[in-house]
Each structure stands twice: as C-alpha cells, then as structure tokens.
Amino acid sequence: MTVTVKRLDHVNVRTSRLDEMIHWYGEMLGMRSGPRPDFPFPGAWLYCGKDAAIHLIGVEAEPGSDAEDLKLEHFALAATGIAELVERAKASGERFDIRKVPDFPIVQVNLWDPDGNHIHIDFHADEAEAAGF
Numbered sequence: 001m002t003v004t005v006k007r008l009d010h011v012n013v014r015t016s017r018l019d020e021m022i023h024w025y026g027e028m029l030g031m032r033s034g035p036r037p038d039f040p041f042p043g044a045w046l047y048c049g050k051d052a053a054i055h056l057i058g059v060e061a062e063p064g065s066d067a068e069d070l071k072l073e074h075f076a077l078a079a080t081g082i083a084e085l086v087e088r089a090k091a092s093g094e095r096f097d098i099r100k101v102p103d104f105p106i107v108q109v110n111l112w113d114p115d116g117n118h119i120h121i122d123f124h125a126d127e128a129e130a131a132g133f
Helices: 018-028 080-091 125-130
Strands: 003-013 032-034 041-050 050-059 070-081 096-100 106-112 118-124
Touching: 003 018, 018 032, 018 041, 018 050, 032 080, 070 080, 080 096, 080 106, 080 118, 106 125, 118 125
Parallel strands: 003 050, 070 118
Antiparallel strands: 003 070, 032 041, 041 050, 096 106, 106 118
C-alpha cells in the first residue's frame, strides 16, 4: 500500500486562555467542544460537524517563539499506508516516533520537517494493527 494523504486533520494550538479560546471559537465560528482523549493535560477539541478541527492545549504561561513553546505546536494529516511511511522514514534516517491515541482508534506517526515543524500523520488503528504497529 502506498502512502496517501487524504486531508488536513487538525491544527493544534497552545494557549494560556483556554476558556476564552473555547468561547471565541464557539461564538465566532460556531465550533463546539466535543470528545477528546483523556490526555494528562488541559485542553479541548473543537469540532466542525463531526471532525475535531482545532485542538487546544491549555498551558500556564503565554506561549512564545521558542521552538519548544510555540503556539502552533503541530499540524496533522490523515492518511493510509503506515507501513510504507515508517519504512521510508527508517530508510532515510528521519527522526520519527509512533504513538497510539488513548481511547480513539488513531495511531500517529510523528515526523519533523527540515525547519523542525512537528507533523503527525494519523492512521486508523485497524490499519496500524494489521501492519504490526
């Protein structure tokens, strides 16, 4: 199976104003807060219809320009072809890791582009399990 990117999955934003951001996205854009994995940090997933398009992460201090503390922490793409992507990453010596999302049927392959931007490619857990991940 080849790697096929299907769509932009979501944008992840760090904020020290979590409640204000939830309210703003609801009032301005009609997005609603919905189901979110039981991560060990505060946050909210804001939905467009059935899709969680904005992932907010609550942080104590205002995020800055430090690479470890950016407001836009990552973006995600939904795809198929996890085995081929992992093989490509290994063959090219790319840094990557694989994570299962708690309570959701998603397995992420996390990559970093040449500028250090964090990208995770989301695969359905059924495909990942069939490929041995």
